[in-house]
Amino acid sequence: MIDNNYDFTLIKAGLLVDGNGGNNLHKASVLIQNGVIKFVGNQESVVAPEGASVKVLDYGDKTILPGLIDCHVHLNGIGDGRVGNDLVTLPDEVLTLQSAKNARKHLYSGVTTVRDCGAKNNTTFMLRKAVEMGITISPRLILTGRPISIVGGHLGYFGEEATGEVECVKSVRKLIKQGADFIKITATGGSTITSLPFRPSFTKKEIQAITFEAHKMGKHVAAHCSSSEGIINSLDSGVDTIIHGYHVESDETFNYRPEITEKFIKNGAFLNPTLFQGRKTVEVLELKQNQGYLTRIESEMLETAKYRNEKISEIVSKMVSDGVQLACGSDASWTYYKTGDFQSEIFAHVSVGLSPMQAIVSATKDSARSCWIDDKLGTLSENKIADILVVDGDPTEDINNLRNVVDVISNGEVVDRENFI
Amino acid sequence: MRPSKKVVLASQIIDGTSMDPLKDHAVLIEGSNIVKIAKKIEIFQIVENQEYDLLDYTGFVLIPGMVDCHTHHNGFGDGRLGDEIAKIPDEILTLKSASNARVALFSGITTIRENGPKNKTMFRLRDSIQSGKEIGPRMNLCGSPVSIIGGHMGYFGGEVTGVFEVTRYVRSLIKEGADYIKITQTGGTTKTSSPLLPAFNLDELEAITKEAKKFGKLTATHCLSTEGIINSLDTGVDMVIHGVFKEPDGTDKFREDVAERLAESRAFVNPTLHVFRARAWEMEKLGLQRKLTKNEIKLFDQHRRNFDQRLIDCSKMIEMGVKVITGSDSSWGDYKLGNTIHETECINMAGYSNFQSFQSVTLEAAKALDMDNSVGSLEVGKKADMVVIKGDPLEDIGNLRNVFEVIFNGEIINRGSKDSNMSYIQSPP
Numbered sequence: 001m002i003d004n005n006y007d008f009t010l011i012k013a014g015l016l017v018d019g020n021g022g023n024n025l026h027k028a029s030v031l032i033q034n035g036v037i038k039f040v041g042n043q044e045s046v047v048a049p050e051g052a053s054v055k056v057l058d059y060g061d062k063t064i065l066p067g068l069i070d071c072h073v074h075l076n077g078i079g080d081g082r083v084g085n086d087l088v089t090l091p092d093e094v095l096t097l098q099s100a101k102n103a104r105k106h107l108y109s110g111v112t113t114v115r116d117c118g119a120k121n122n123t124t125f126m127l128r129k130a131v132e133m134g135i136t137i138s139p140r141l142i143l144t145g146r147p148i149s150i151v152g153g154h155l156g157y158f159g160e161e162a163t164g165e166v167e168c169v170k171s172v173r174k175l176i177k178q179g180a181d182f183i184k185i186t187a188t189g190g191s192t193i194t195s196l197p198f199r200p201s202f203t204k205k206e207i208q209a210i211t212f213e214a215h216k217m218g219k220h221v222a223a224h225c226s227s228s229e230g231i232i233n234s235l236d237s238g239v240d241t242i243i244h245g246y247h248v249e250s251d252e253t254f255n256y257r258p259e260i261t262e263k264f265i266k267n268g269a270f271l272n273p274t275l276f277q278g279r280k281t282v283e284v285l286e287l288k289q290n291q292g293y294l295t296r297i298e299s300e301m302l303e304t305a306k307y308r309n310e311k312i313s314e315i316v317s318k319m320v321s322d323g324v325q326l327a328c329g330s331d332a333s334w335t336y337y338k339t340g341d342f343q344s345e346i347f348a349h350v351s352v353g354l355s356p357m358q359a360i361v362s363a364t365k366d367s368a369r370s371c372w373i374d375d376k377l378g379t380l381s382e383n384k385i386a387d388i389l390v391v392d393g394d395p396t397e398d399i400n401n402l403r404n405v406v407d408v409i410s411n412g413e414v415v416d417r418e419n420f421i
Numbered sequence: 422m423r424p425s426k427k428v429v430l431a432s433q434i435i436d437g438t439s440m441d442p443l444k445d446h447a448v449l450i451e452g453s454n455i456v457k458i459a460k461k462i463e464i465f466q467i468v469e470n471q472e473y474d475l476l477d478y479t480g481f482v483l484i485p486g487m488v489d490c491h492t493h494h495n496g497f498g499d500g501r502l503g504d505e506i507a508k509i510p511d512e513i514l515t516l517k518s519a520s521n522a523r524v525a526l527f528s529g530i531t532t533i534r535e536n537g538p539k540n541k542t543m544f545r546l547r548d549s550i551q552s553g554k555e556i557g558p559r560m561n562l563c564g565s566p567v568s569i570i571g572g573h574m575g576y577f578g579g580e581v582t583g584v585f586e587v588t589r590y591v592r593s594l595i596k597e598g599a600d601y602i603k604i605t606q607t608g609g610t611t612k613t614s615s616p617l618l619p620a621f622n623l624d625e626l627e628a629i630t631k632e633a634k635k636f637g638k639l640t641a642t643h644c645l646s647t648e649g650i651i652n653s654l655d656t657g658v659d660m661v662i663h664g665v666f667k668e669p670d671g672t673d674k675f676r677e678d679v680a681e682r683l684a685e686s687r688a689f690v691n692p693t694l695h696v697f698r699a700r701a702w703e704m705e706k707l708g709l710q711r712k713l714t715k716n717e718i719k720l721f722d723q724h725r726r727n728f729d730q731r732l733i734d735c736s737k738m739i740e741m742g743v744k745v746i747t748g749s750d751s752s753w754g755d756y757k758l759g760n761t762i763h764e765t766e767c768i769n770m771a772g773y774s775n776f777q778s779f780q781s782v783t784l785e786a787a788k789a790l791d792m793d794n795s796v797g798s799l800e801v802g803k804k805a806d807m808v809v810i811k812g813d814p815l816e817d818i819g820n821l822r823n824v825f826e827v828i829f830n831g832e833i834i835n836r837g838s839k840d841s842n843m844s845y846i847q848s849p850p
Contacts, residue, residue, distance in 0.1 A: 078554070091541075092511070093511055093542060093546070094515075094549050094554075096512035096513075096515060096516060097516060097545075097546065097549045097554065097555055098549070098554060100516050100519070101554065122510075122512070126510055126512035126513055126516075127512075129510075129513055130512075130513045130517070133513065135513065135516050135517050135520060136520065416837075416838050416840055416841055418837040418838035419837055419838055419840070419841035420523060420527075420836065420837035420841065421520055421523055421524055421527070421837070421841050421844060
């Protein structure tokens with residue numbers, strides 16, 4: 001609810017983590033006007049202009065940091081283990097309902113911006129319209145609508161299969177016309193039954209046509225890559241974010257390729273490694289195993305997931321230590337990873353070598369940079385939108401403190417996290 | 422795992438069947454059902470040495486979950502016309518419906534009869550609820566109302582002509598999951614329709630009711646003029662909605678002969694009084710903000726007089742023994758879901774006693790929907806849908822608004838913050 005009775009909102013907190021990765025500020029204040037941060041500093045220095053009416057939110061010894069930015073969600077997802085091929089059989093109305101539910105859950109858990117990396121038909125565009133109409137609430141939505149896929153490729157069932165440069169360009173233009181903020185492509189196969197996860201999908205020429213068109217329109221491109229050839233094709237064609245980015249050869253063997261890391265660094269591309277996705281699968285299946293009812297298929301799935309998680313962690317750790325920049329994105333609610341728990345992916349970033357501070361940056365500033373929204377979001381600094389997370393405890397000391405959410409502030413307003421209407 | 426048994430205590434239990442509240446009683450819930458209602462001592466003896474949750478509402482009144490026989494979940498209740506709602510994409514209307522469903526549930530309405538949404542939006546919402554992805558009250562659905570071309574709510578997708586088409590449409594609605602068949606037998610607010618004239622010819626209407634009956638489904642007709650009511654009586658319709666006595670020239674004329682037939686028939690009447698008053702309230706509120714224009718004053722006067730007339734006619738119907746039930750018609754026009762009790766209060770004003778008014782939104786409403794075998798009262802074998810309220814509704818029916826807790830299907834509903842539950846409340850000017 002917008003409170004129009006005050007000219008300014010002044011937020012006070014014991015600790016401020018601004019998202020830039022530098023030193024924390026103690027006894028800090030943020031002054032907000034019309035949902036925009038006007039001033040950040042210590043409590044003595046931040047004052048509203050004389051005579052102005054100020055609403056004060058004093059969080060005592062709590063910590064404030066930028067609202068979390070999850071650069072990879074699937075709002076359509078249910079997170080109960082079902083694969084995309086099954087998800088897509090649900091009607092659009094049902095998927096839109098699910099999207100609204102996921103969006104709300106994520107917002108209440110501290111995520112103030114999400115980038116949706118692929119949904120069926122117009123469901124996420126419809127969600128955005130409903131939010132604009134005041135029917136439901138959600139984090140800021142950075143949308144692609146439908147991912148562009150080759151015929152039979154990963155996520156092609158969502159409704160945007162394209163072949164050849166002309167069709168690819170057409171898809172980009174069509175999506176942008178419908179309201180896409182960025183373009184997601186699937187540069188290799190994935191869990192989609194008809195696709196081949198260890199083979200590239202689009203040709204370089206097709207990807208180049210997509211990135212050229214998207215960039216021309218001021219939109220960035222993110223590519224799903226679950227194997228090396230797709231990563232190389234994407235990086236060579238100017239893709240801005242590589243999703244998953246696992247170094248896997250077409251024979252399914254993991255093989256770290258330094259040239260990929262070099263290309264990442266040369267291009268300044270982001271890696272969104274989606275580490276927790278596979279770990280969640282193991283968590284869920286192991287729980288089932290302990291309860292003693294794992295099917296044969298699930299047993300196999302568990303063994304594969306364990307092996308893959310280990311290899312993926314190794315490779316991502318190597319990429320990180322070699323200088324690849326990470327953008328944090330959960331991939332929820334895909335497979336078993338439900339929305340409302342972005343923190344788990346941030347913690348996973350710590351597990352591959354990031355400090356808690358770096359992990360926070362990967363989920364705020366760098367996530368914003370990868371989404372091309374860092375001019376407005378991602379740090380607590382002047383002229384940025386006042387999306388703020390209030391937590392209990394210092395998350396740069398102990399990253400687990402990110403779970404102790406006290407308040408979520410979006411656009412300078414405290415979100416009622418108990419609003420279920 | 423929580424124990425599946427729950428013992429519910431309250432200072433008073435108004436079970437819906439009797440005017441005399443039960444005191445020192447408790448309700449025993451097992452799973453989603455009521456398994457016993459008896460003296461506290463007796464209930465505690467039953468559960469002795471067993472695992473159970475104690476829900477102690479001492480100081481409060483326990484009543485059956487309420488039943489609203491007439492809702493529009495696609496609607497906004499902000500004055501916009503159905504013609505405008507119909508332009509909104511199905512996905513968005515489904516989202517609105519879900520929100521309205523939660524509002525209804527949070528306000529103590531545990532069963533709704535939806536009276537006409539666009540396309541399959543409500544069926545899709547129910548799918549989501551049934552698969553556990555959403556929450557909402559029990560739903561008695563009709564799908565898009567059966568309408569003539571250009572008739573009322575035809576824009577929602579159910580325009581049909583002739584015996585063949587109407588029969589086919591009824592079958593397709595039932596296939597989709599319709600629990601009853603809603604027919605717009607006169608025009609309404611729909612721009613292309615004529616509220617004073619009947620819609621379907623008798624052979625068409627008869628074909629609809631016959632086909633519905635064959636499948637054990639009830640029928641309900643929207644009637645904004647007397648001819649529509651007569652048509653409905655002639656074809657054995659189970660509920661007359663609005664039940665407005667107006668001649669084809671627009672004059673108000675209470676037809677005692679028609680009312681008598683209504684009283685003798687099995688049909689329930691859903692007078693939708695407050696939806697007429699809601700417009701007047703909004704205009705009055707506007708008048709408090711700024712000076713109304715001449716035209717607005719004229720309209721305001723019209724709406725007030727219309728409401729007064731409906732109230733008088735409803736009083737007469739009640740006096741003659743017509744079975745009147747609560748169906749809010751929200752969120753239609755200016756009437757938002759979550760405020761069903763405004764309608765119950767109007768029925769109370771029209772002459773129902775407090776207990777009759779209470780029953781009009783509980784047991785009688787459930788009977789009107791043919792759902793009284795499972796909901797509408799607190800009785801053994803029925804669903805554990807109950808509302809905890811502050812204040813005795815048999816003293817002041819308005820106390821039904823003071824919802825403290827909602828138990829649905831044997832589970833406490835988390836209704837969220839007080840602020841959010843204030844957001845849908847509509848108060849008098």
